[in-house]
Amino acid sequence: MNRYLLIFIALIWINLLEAQSISGKIRDSHTGEAMGNVEIENIQSGRIVYSDSLGLFSLDGINYPLEVRFSYLGYKDRIRLLRSPKASLDVFMEREIGQLSEVVLRSTNIPRQLIRTPAAVSLISKNDLERSDNINLVQNFNYIPGVYVNQGALNTNKINIRGIGSRAQYSTNRIKAYINGIPLTTGEGELTLDDFDPEFLDGIEIYKGPVSSVFGAGLGGAINLYTERKTDNLRSVNGDFTYGSFNTRKTRMNITYVKDSLDLSVNYNKIDSEGYRENGDYDRISMTANAGLLNKKGNYWSFLYSYTNLKAFIPSSLNENDFLNDPQKAAFTWGQAAGYESYSKNLVGLSYEHKFSQNLRNQTSVFFSSRDGYEPRPFDILDDDRSSVGIRTKFNLETSLFRKPAQFSFGSEAMLEWYDIANFENLYEESDIPESVQGELLSQNHQSRNYINMFGQVNMDLSSKLLLELGFNFNTTAYSLEDEFAEDGVDQSGDYRFDPVFSPRLGLSYEVSSGKNFYTSVSHGFSTPTVAETLTPEGLINTDLQTEKGLNYEVGFKGNWLNNRLYTEVSLYSIQINDLLVARRVGEDQYVGLNAGKADRTGIEFTSSYVSSFTEDFQLNLFLNSNLNFYEYDRFVDRGEDYSGNEIPGTPQYMISPGIELNFQELSAHLNYQAFGEMALNDANTEYTDPYQLLNLKLNYDLHLSRGLDLGLNFGINNILDEHYAASVVTNAVGFGGAAPRYYYPGNPRNYFGGLSLKYML
Structure with a gap:
């Protein structure tokens, strides 16, 4: 009798596991706005659902561990691995480079979309950094109009923006630079970016021309x-x-x-x-x-x-x-x-x-x-x-x-x-x-x-x-x-x-x-x-x-x-x-x-x-x-x-x-x-x-x-x-x-x- 009771409990437990569900909300990583019609795929089962106009979604009949793919045109796919049940899942989607105009600049004193910013600002996305070898960060700057890097060796790089800094001899000056808002340019104006691993960066914003009103002593610009x-x-x-x-x-x-x-x-x-x-x-x-x-x-x-x-x-x-x-x-x-x-x-x-x-x-x-x-x-x-x-x-x-x-x-x-x-x-x-x-x-x-x-x-x-x-x-x-x-x-x-x-x-x-x-x-x-x-x-x-x-x-x-x-x-x-x-x-x-x-x-x-x-x-x-x-x-x-x-x-x-x-x-x-x-x-x-x-x-x-x-x-x-x-x-x-x-x-x-x-x- 006890054996049948255990089997019965196990079957109920298995059924409950199969009946588990998960819900959550999907938002744009830059604006925080809800995203509707995002494709959500249970990779194990192949089942697909879509988020509603408020960014909300729900997946039923799942087993853990669970892998879920989130896809939306113009955004990077996201894959989430869940090993245990979650009360609610927040997902942030990142835009692809094709949506350049809608990127919100993070470096300005007052954040604003690129297309409405009255300044020349170039972006290097994480995807851009993956288009070249992962050895030398500054080589990626030579694809940016108005920016030129003299690369004498891995440790001998000289950046100029709109020609400012071109007559410096062996190092970069006249450019302000920050990482996560922390200054990299020295108090006397010199800059070395060779030390940073391009694979660790999420993106780069380059302001071209005098930027003193935002960043201080940077006649050439700011990185x-x-x-x-x-x-x-x-x-x-x-x-x-x-x-x-x-x-x-x-x-x-x-x-x-x-x-x-x-x-x-x-x-x-x-x-x-x-x-x-x-x-x-x-x-x-x-x-x-x-x-x-x-x-x-x-x-x-x-x-x-x-x-x-x-x-x-x-x-x-x-x-x-x-x-x-x-x-x-x-x-x-x-x-x-x-x-x-x-x-x-x-x-x-x-x-x-x-x-x-x-x-x-x-x-x-x-x-x-x-x-x-x-x-x-x-x-x-x-x-x-x-x-x-x-x-x-x-x-x-x-x-x-x-x-x-x-x-x-x-x-x-x-x-x-x-x-x-x-x-x-x-x-x-x-x-x-x-x-x-x-x-x-x-x-x-x-x-x-x-x-x-x-x-x-x-x-x-x-x-x-x-x-x-x-x-x-x-x-x-x-x-x-x-x-x-x-x-x-x-x-x-x-x-x-x-x-x-x-x-x-x-x-x-x-x-x-x-x-x-x-x-x-x-x-x-x-x-x-x-x-x-x-x-x-x-x-x-x-x-x-x-x-x-x-x-x-x-x-x-x-x-x-x-x-x-x-x-x-x-x-x-x-x-x-x-x-x-x-x-x-x-x-x-x-x-x-x-x-x-x-x-x-x-x-x-x-x-x-x-x-x-x-x-x-x-x-x-x-x-x-x-x-x-x-x-x-x-x-x-x-x-x-x-x-x-x-x-x-x-x-x-x-x-x-x-x-x-x-x-x-x-x-x-x-x-x-x-x-x-x-x-x-x-x-x-x-x-x-x-x-x-x-x-x-x-x-x-x-x-x-x-x-x-x-x-x-x-x-x-x-x-x-x-x-x-x-x-x-x-x-x-x-x-x-x-x-x-x-x-x-x-x-x-x-x-x-x-x-x-x-x-x-x-």
């Missing part, structure tokens, strides 16, 4: 990186390995844990490469951790930590003969000195978003960064140590002004930075083997920098079609110098201050018809000299340098066509720069900065993307980006030479980049073409690079192996045409002792890569 904020309950482990030409290897591990209001992700990666050129070995370890916590009142805490340890040898630039005939060699003195760059870096940031009411909220971030660097060079050895602390706070208020809806934003950002720098003799010529040998101290300085930005912005709907945007920034920057080297008999110790800078901005956006907007803007920007620009060859500080200032005038159009499948954007701009900061070469690989006149930068930029789904399994995406530049000195006289009217060196005259992406079931193919025009190599315009073109291919194959286990395979070819080109240049190179000037960094020849990844959802 904002974002890590992914997970919203669905998830526990996963990823492991990736990539191998490429020149014995390049990348190993990556990622752990993600999301439960209720807590989201945590930790990413580790290691990259090793022998490099295409001699003295080109590269070794980097980096780790990034990101965590978020949403409390019961809807306020959000977020934490970011990033660590990088790098040692990268430097082959340096070549003269024209070596560039054409022996591009793999290193510059002789750099090879003899075995010159390299090494550093360890830490970045810590803590942010808090607080909602005082439905209409008033605040976001405050505090941050700390440090860098300990050592760089042996043929002409000296640089030992530097930098650390900084800062805070950024921003209030947003929604109200009305003159009976019109208006949004206000106001706040401030402050940073205090300490910089210790020492230069030593390099006695590499006394060594029997290629190596650097530290000699006597040549100079030693301690510099403290601080800046304060106060900013404000108001957005106002003057009518249902016309948007007004007004903004300002007020900046004060000062530094104190302690000269700790008495042997030279010169003491430059003292307190120095740049003149305060007020930077206004005016923007208008007008909707001529649904999904089609014209805009115009005028904005002011500035950049302060970097430490490297203030140093003379003797290690002294040039205290006479002033901030570089510019005005940007711009008109543009943003529009959707063909039922939102085609997005186009065109902008025309002119940037007038005064107190132009330029680098004068005074020795082999040595430069000094000076304010040298006025420059005009005028250009046209075009962006377009088209998405078409022929069937549920087959999708075609097309892209076309391009720009045409007219950059010249309006007034520039140096050492009696008048360069007024000459082309500004360091930026290609044009860029054209069409691309195609095919998605068929689990397979995707990406083919990208780039054509770059010639660029001037010196202020006299006596030397130019040749135009060049690149063709790159990447194939991805994603396979669902079993419940909770996914496999990814990829293979790619860079520079399919095996083009011989200059990937980076040194402007105004000068030959000393009868040697030819070394302008060129050779680009990599045709090269290959491939990798695999495993993802396990717990």
Whole structure:
């Protein structure tokens, strides 16, 4: 009798299990709006239901563990693995790139859709980052109109936006950058983005032209990186390995844990490469951790930590003969000195978003960064140590002004930075083997920098079609110098201050018809000299340098066509720069900065993307980006030479980049073409690079192996045409002792890569 009772209970229990159901709500991840008619598929049974107009859905007759796929045209598919019953399921859907115009920009003081923002802003989505190899983040920027990256090596990248920063020698300056709102640009204006793993980023927003009213000292623009904020309950482990030409290897591990209001992700990666050129070995370890916590009142805490340890040898630039005939060699003195760059870096940031009411909220971030660097060079050895602390706070208020809806934003950002720098003799010529040998101290300085930005912005709907945007920034920057080297008999110790800078901005956006907007803007920007620009060859500080200032005038159009499948954007701009900061070469690989006149930068930029789904399994995406530049000195006289009217060196005259992406079931193919025009190599315009073109291919194959286990395979070819080109240049190179000037960094020849990844959802 007991046996039959147990069987009866078991049958009832099995029946109850089979009768289980789950319900939930589906929303847009950017706007939070409910999404109706989303396809919800029980992968095990193949049963399909759809969400209603409120985004609600229900699945009956399910067994656990359960895998559910959520699909909607124009959005990325989402797969959820559920191992136990849930009271309710919240699902957030992310838009595909074809919906560019509707993306809400996260970096602006007042969030707004891209199509209604009166500024030139380019987006690099997570999907864009997957179109190229996963080794070098900044290579993806060269597909953006108005942006050009000189890539001398994995650790020698120089970004310029609309030509600003093109005359910097070996690093990026005049551009502000943030990750999750935490500043990456140093207090003295330098920026390194090579340390971040592109596979850990969710997207990038690039603001082109002066952006002082929003971000402070960024005459060229601003780059904002974002890590992914997970919203669905998830526990996963990823492991990736990539191998490429020149014995390049990348190993990556990622752990993600999301439960209720807590989201945590930790990413580790290691990259090793022998490099295409001699003295080109590269070794980097980096780790990034990101965590978020949403409390019961809807306020959000977020934490970011990033660590990088790098040692990268430097082959340096070549003269024209070596560039054409022996591009793999290193510059002789750099090879003899075995010159390299090494550093360890830490970045810590803590942010808090607080909602005082439905209409008033605040976001405050505090941050700390440090860098300990050592760089042996043929002409000296640089030992530097930098650390900084800062805070950024921003209030947003929604109200009305003159009976019109208006949004206000106001706040401030402050940073205090300490910089210790020492230069030593390099006695590499006394060594029997290629190596650097530290000699006597040549100079030693301690510099403290601080800046304060106060900013404000108001957005106002003057009518249902016309948007007004007004903004300002007020900046004060000062530094104190302690000269700790008495042997030279010169003491430059003292307190120095740049003149305060007020930077206004005016923007208008007008909707001529649904999904089609014209805009115009005028904005002011500035950049302060970097430490490297203030140093003379003797290690002294040039205290006479002033901030570089510019005005940007711009008109543009943003529009959707063909039922939102085609997005186009065109902008025309002119940037007038005064107190132009330029680098004068005074020795082999040595430069000094000076304010040298006025420059005009005028250009046209075009962006377009088209998405078409022929069937549920087959999708075609097309892209076309391009720009045409007219950059010249309006007034520039140096050492009696008048360069007024000459082309500004360091930026290609044009860029054209069409691309195609095919998605068929689990397979995707990406083919990208780039054509770059010639660029001037010196202020006299006596030397130019040749135009060049690149063709790159990447194939991805994603396979669902079993419940909770996914496999990814990829293979790619860079520079399919095996083009011989200059990937980076040194402007105004000068030959000393009868040697030819070394302008060129050779680009990599045709090269290959491939990798695999495993993802396990717990």
